[in-house]
Amino acid sequence: xxxxxxxxxxxxxxxxxxxxxxTAQSYARDYARSVQDPVAFWRQEGQRIDWIRxxxxxxxxxxxxxxxxxxxxxxxxxxxxxxxxDRHVATRGSQTAILWEPDDPQAEAKHISYTxxxxxxxxxxxxxxxxxxxxxxxxxxxxxxxxEAAYAMLAxxxxxAVHSVVFAGFSPDSLASRINDCGAKxxxxxxxxxxxxxxxxxxxxxxxxxxxxxxxxxxxVVKHTGDQISWVQGRDIDVKAEMAAAKxxxxxxxxxxxxxxxxxxxxxxxxxxxxxxxxxxGYLVYAAMTHQMTFDYHDGDVFWCTADVGWVTxxxxxxxxxxxxxxxxxxxxxxxxWPDAGRFWxxxxxxxxxxxxxxxxxxxxxxxxxPEWVEKYDLSSLKLLGTVGEPINPEAWNWYNTHVGKGTxxxxxxxxxxxxxxxxxxPLPGAIATKPGSATKPFFGVQPEILDPATAEVQSATxxxxxxxxxxxxxxxxxxxxxxxxxxxxxxxxxYKGYYFTGDGCRRDGDGYYWITGRVDDVINVSxxxxxxxxxxxxxxxxxxxxxxxVVGYPHEIKGQGIYAYVxxxxxxxxxxxxxxxxxxxxxxxxxxxxxxxxxxxxxxxxKTRSGKIMRRILRKIAENDHGSLGDTSTLADPSVVEDLVxxxxxxx
Ligand code: WT7
Numbered sequence: 294x295x296x297x298x299x300x301x302x303x304x305x306x307x308x309x310x311x312x313x314x315x316t317a318q319s320y321a322r323d324y325a326r327s328v329q330d331p332v333a334f335w336r337q338e339g340q341r342i343d344w345i346r347x348x349x350x351x352x353x354x355x356x357x358x359x360x361x362x363x364x365x366x367x368x369x370x371x372x373x374x375x376x377x378x379d380r381h382v383a384t385r386g387s388q389t390a391i392l393w394e395p396d397d398p399q400a401e402a403k404h405i406s407y408t409x410x411x412x413x414x415x416x417x418x419x420x421x422x423x424x425x426x427x428x429x430x431x432x433x434x435x436x437x438x439x440x441e442a443a444y445a446m447l448a449x450x451x452x453x454a455v456h457s458v459v460f461a462g463f464s465p466d467s468l469a470s471r472i473n474d475c476g477a478k479x480x481x482x483x484x485x486x487x488x489x490x491x492x493x494x495x496x497x498x499x500x501x502x503x504x505x506x507x508x509x510x511x512x513x514v515v516k517h518t519g520d521q522i523s524w525v526q527g528r529d530i531d532v533k534a535e536m537a538a539a540k541x542x543x544x545x546x547x548x549x550x551x552x553x554x555x556x557x558x559x560x561x562x563x564x565x566x567x568x569x570x571x572x573x574x575g576y577l578v579y580a581a582m583t584h585q586m587t588f589d590y591h592d593g594d595v596f597w598c599t600a601d602v603g604w605v606t607x608x609x610x611x612x613x614x615x616x617x618x619x620x621x622x623x624x625x626x627x628x629x630x631w632p633d634a635g636r637f638w639x640x641x642x643x644x645x646x647x648x649x650x651x652x653x654x655x656x657x658x659x660x661x662x663x664p665e666w667v668e669k670y671d672l673s674s675l676k677l678l679g680t681v682g683e684p685i686n687p688e689a690w691n692w693y694n695t696h697v698g699k700g701t702x703x704x705x706x707x708x709x710x711x712x713x714x715x716x717x718x719x720p721l722p723g724a725i726a727t728k729p730g731s732a733t734k735p736f737f738g739v740q741p742e743i744l745d746p747a748t749a750e751v752q753s754a755t756x757x758x759x760x761x762x763x764x765x766x767x768x769x770x771x772x773x774x775x776x777x778x779x780x781x782x783x784x785x786x787x788x789y790k791g792y793y794f795t796g797d798g799c800r801r802d803g804d805g806y807y808w809i810t811g812r813v814d815d816v817i818n819v820s821x822x823x824x825x826x827x828x829x830x831x832x833x834x835x836x837x838x839x840x841x842x843x844v845v846g847y848p849h850e851i852k853g854q855g856i857y858a859y860v861x862x863x864x865x866x867x868x869x870x871x872x873x874x875x876x877x878x879x880x881x882x883x884x885x886x887x888x889x890x891x892x893x894x895x896x897x898x899x900x901k902t903r904s905g906k907i908m909r910r911i912l913r914k915i916a917e918n919d920h921g922s923l924g925d926t927s928t929l930a931d932p933s934v935v936e937d938l939v940x941x942x943x944x945x946x
Pocket of ligand 1: 557593605606613680681682683685706707708709710711712732795796797809811812818822823
């Protein structure tokens, strides 16, 4: 990208803006309204979903230290599945709700109408009820990207059970710890997860996980590929067979707006993964509204979010947001590069996709394989492109804009988190001029502030840099961490009193545009997946030959950040390439393939202060190949350790 393009501003296209839900004028007016009188604003927006008992209370939230409490629409009652299915059946029963594209491009896609969705979700809900699942019970879902994953999530919502989806790439150990942490009564899995022509043995992973769980956890199995699996009589249930025999309708239950809808585990800077809790009413209002406005979704459009339902992006923008809006949402089982690098675009052409939402890491991996894979397909149906998960670099933005968007489609760079439920900072495509690399402006009701990390002072000048905090609550915000409200307060509300702390650094430019600069804590972002460096470290030190480990991120051309591990071996253990492979396999086994270190450096010692604290700043610099500017090293207990690490550094790029 040239310097001129780097400063480029892309104003909304007039023809696009003419039909957009939000225009520059309405954004300015409604944003002001949303922060001046949030109660009036959200009282009205809350009506975009159906309530069983309408709310009279709107907002009851406090970020006060020691008393953080977040309630929205608190006295309302509803059912989330009824909002995502039943209310559309009368008006659009035969419209496709879920358009499923299988891994194998030769296999047939499925068009699941709203009427059929109601039947399948009801059958699944009846099977779950027959197995004793009741309102408030937790159900862990460990499935491939198949329609049954959506049925399972919505079936939970229908009967008021709380789902916790675990990404199918996680290991048996990670699965077990999540089942145990939330006290799940049931696990729903499949025989195998086909992706990119390979099959992950989910059932065998589930069998291993369940060895570490309570004996009465039921295991429902979707026979998806039909390959052989082992079977535990009395525990395992063949879901498809049971669904076929179940009643085709299940009444939905009434739940409170603040009853939990789901738990989603995500990595923090310390300790084990955190169980982020989202509740029913506010979450659904926010997911629906952001889906409609950020993507400028209109009736009849085909919307495709390429995320996995194992992540929050899949929850809010494959399932809940789109279905609450009566949309057609595409669910893709495969990967962007199989059978070839044209798969995304083949699917866009085949299903005439209108809005396409993916991660910068996917764009970067496809970019390297050449634009000819895009040019082969007719992408004229596309009206809008989106990105999520990490900052998008100018090269990737430019490629996406030129080759996929043909220079004419708006690109929305959406900043948000598992904790936020939906978009926090994002362009609204008919309203806000975009600048490549900037998430631009806050969504309605969101009040970002930039604070000085040292003094915690709010930066009131337009141009500012610091840490990103949010001043007041919005309906999609997480409510607590499962079973640990104290950790919730500690992790998000203790550093900057009175504010929600995102964990991200941020710059605000002279036009008031926000530029996310990346995590300021010990969380790294690998291919748009969040990883706690502490988690990888504890996996490494669990290996018998490892004495100590420190993990940091470093810039990676495709993944955004790669995982760089410094490992100190036990006395007498000889380092070798073989041992590196062994440690990689060990981490894969402990956490899952996404946590495998990209680079391992043998460290005879780690840089520590005299009080024994690891100086991670120095380790980051060395990993970034920026060892010329290690900063103040005068507090090091043993400076020679650093010389050795620099001399033997692994990243010389
Ligand atoms: C972290 C949240 C919910 C989105 C999927 C990831 C980073 C997310 C952007 C963006 C720059 C971004 C932040 C954030 N992030 N979107 N558009 N620009 N950074 O959800 O796993 O909860 O991770 O992803 O660092 O804190 P997550």
